Amino acid sequence: MKYxxxxxxxxxxxxxxxxxxxxxxxxxxxIPVIIVQHEHASSDDFLAHYLNDRCMLTVIQADEKIxxxxxxxxxxxxxxxxxxxxxxxxxxxxxxxVNYARPSIDxxxxxxxxxxxxxLIGIILTGANSDGSIGLKxxxxxxxxxxxxxxxxxxxxxxxxxxxSATQVDYILPLEEIGPFLCKLEENL
Amino acid sequence: xxxNIENQNIEITLLLEAIYLKYxxxxxxxxxxxxxxxxxxxxxxxxxxxxxxxxxxxIYDKDFFxxxxxxxxxxxxxxxxxPSFYKIIKEKVIPLLRPLPFIKIWHAGCSTGEEVYSxxxxxxxxxxxxxxxxxATDFNESVINKAKEGIYPLxxxxxxxxxxxxxxxxxxxxxxxxxxxxxxxxxxxxxxxIVFADHNLATxxxxxxxxxxxxxxxxxxxxxxxxxxxxxxxxxSLCEGGFLCLGTKESLxxxxxxxxxxxxxxxxxxxxYKGSHYR
Ligand SMILES: C[S@@+](CC[C@H](N)C(=O)[O-])C[C@H]1O[C@@H](n2cnc3c(N)ncnc32)[C@H](O)[C@@H]1O
Numbered sequence: 001m002k003y004x005x006x007x008x009x010x011x012x013x014x015x016x017x018x019x020x021x022x023x024x025x026x027x028x029x030x031i032p033v034i035i036v037q038h039e040h041a042s043s044d045d046f047l048a049h050y051l052n053d054r055c056m057l058t059v060i061q062a063d064e065k066i067x068x069x070x071x072x073x074x075x076x077x078x079x080x081x082x083x084x085x086x087x088x089x090x091x092x093x094x095x096x097x098v099n100y101a102r103p104s105i106d107x108x109x110x111x112x113x114x115x116x117x118x119x120l121i122g123i124i125l126t127g128a129n130s131d132g133s134i135g136l137k138x139x140x141x142x143x144x145x146x147x148x149x150x151x152x153x154x155x156x157x158x159x160x161x162x163x164x165s166a167t168q169v170d171y172i173l174p175l176e177e178i179g180p181f182l183c184k185l186e187e188n189l
Numbered sequence: 190x191x192x193n194i195e196n197q198n199i200e201i202t203l204l205l206e207a208i209y210l211k212y213x214x215x216x217x218x219x220x221x222x223x224x225x226x227x228x229x230x231x232x233x234x235x236x237x238x239x240x241x242x243x244x245x246x247x248i249y250d251k252d253f254f255x256x257x258x259x260x261x262x263x264x265x266x267x268x269x270x271x272p273s274f275y276k277i278i279k280e281k282v283i284p285l286l287r288p289l290p291f292i293k294i295w296h297a298g299c300s301t302g303e304e305v306y307s308x309x310x311x312x313x314x315x316x317x318x319x320x321x322x323x324x325a326t327d328f329n330e331s332v333i334n335k336a337k338e339g340i341y342p343l344x345x346x347x348x349x350x351x352x353x354x355x356x357x358x359x360x361x362x363x364x365x366x367x368x369x370x371x372x373x374x375x376x377x378x379x380x381x382x383i384v385f386a387d388h389n390l391a392t393x394x395x396x397x398x399x400x401x402x403x404x405x406x407x408x409x410x411x412x413x414x415x416x417x418x419x420x421x422x423x424x425x426s427l428c429e430g431g432f433l434c435l436g437t438k439e440s441l442x443x444x445x446x447x448x449x450x451x452x453x454x455x456x457x458x459x460x461x462y463k464g465s466h467y468r
Contacts, residue, residue, distance in 0.1 A: 063438065063440075064220075064409050064438060064439070065413060065443055077437075077438055080409075080438055083220075083222040083223060083226075084222065085220065085221055085222050086198075086221065086222075091220040091222050091223055091409065091410075092409045092438050093220075093223050093263065093409060093410065094263065094265050094406050094409075095223070095226070095263050095265060096263075096265060107226070110226075111222045111226075114191075114194055114222075114225075115222075117191055142191065
């Protein structure tokens with residue numbers, strides 16, 4: 001199987017973006033999805049419940065030490081960085097903010113890229129900062145597949161634009177096409 | 190695996206081994222991804238070019254190691270972090286501690302002490318502080334010294350005061366410190382029953398007969414092996430009916446000792462130690 005994980009980074013406008021993409025993934029979608037959505041530090045697990053109610057896949061907050069496995073969409077818990085270990089389990093940390101963010105997209109993307117190498121898909125969606133640009137570049141460098149939401153149609157263009165100027169990304173797609181695109185990729189695995 | 194990454198992993202393993210052999214600090218069972226990020230960060234801060242160069246310098250230069258240790262470990266902390274945790278302590282744990290003649294609390298991995306002062310304030314407001322002794326420990330001498338001083342940036346106080354209110358604080362937060370310029374100094378009466386000490390969870394031994402152990406956001410940095418070892422240390426340091434308080438994203442679920450504890454407050458990760466007859 002070519003791809004073993006998908007990482008998604010999203011900030012302002014994320015609720016709408018995630019609620020567009022995730023429900024299009026079927027219940028037997030084989031690639032685990034790992035998401036950093038910037039949230040306020042004191043947020044609870046509302047987002048996971050909200051998305052879980054609308055998805056065929058199971059949406060949960062990532063816990064440390066659990067094995068990353070298919071059928072799940074993992075969300076970084078608010079106020080923690082989410083890291084992927086080489087053995088495909090999660091770690092959490094309360095290290096300093098990175099790009100003013102905790103969780104930071106770069107932290108997830110960089111560690112996931114080390115763990116999965118060219119078997120990783122990285123996606124940057126709407127957002128008002130440039131977190132994730134460095135991480136996406138790493139994914140590309142290691143032979144992973146990179147996708148960015150088309151900035152002109154994004155709720156906030158800053159983050160996708162920053163990612164596009166930092167990396168020669170593989171695909172720039174409007175939000176509605178990302179889900180179906182992932183499904184097609186997965187079917188051809 | 191990418192050969193570069195493989196080589197890097199070898200260098201890191203050797204580095205941790207060298208630190209252990211030379212200085213006795215054992216990072217070998219820490220979660221690898223975090224360790225790697227810290228090493229890379231230190232490499233750019235210290236203008237070294239390779240991990241092996243760091244290793245060489247560490248062995249021959251004690252001051253370089255001290256600097257490394259300071260940058261390497263993570264000391265991020267807050268006062269009344271997770272207000273709901275303190276609220277539950279106040280509402281559910283305190284009533285069970287109140288009848289005791291004397292209360293012993295161990296704050297392990299207390300970093301620069303913000304958590305410890307938060308607990309002292311809470312106990313003060315519950316009129317329990319006088320009969321309490323708090324042992325506040327960390328393996329990093331310089332953060333323990335900072336904890337002892339109790340000096341914090343003034344600009345953090347607004348957030349802390351907000352947390353304090355949300356935690357159910359009953360007084361005026363400003364009464365607990367004096368400010369001068371950009372800093373605040375925690376009042377002396379809060380420090381009276383706190384003992385600050387150096388203690389390494391990976392290599393040092395038990396702290397006896399505790400009624401409550403608080404160790405938050407430390408275990409997330411350890412691998413399963415070390416987590417189990419430290420939880421055993423906590424178990425052996427607790428009185429029967431004592432409380433173990435972990436960070437919001439930490440739990441005993443994967444631990445070998447889960448059956449010896451009862452979930453007391455599941456969201457706040459407070460566990461009650463049932464006693465040695467459950468082994
Ligand atoms: C991220 S801080 C958590 C501080 C605080 N408990 C909180 O939750 O806000 C982790 C602390 O654990 C300490 N620590 C890490 N490894 C340790 C060990 N082996 N023994 C004792 N303390 C350790 C670090 O020095 C640091 O101060």
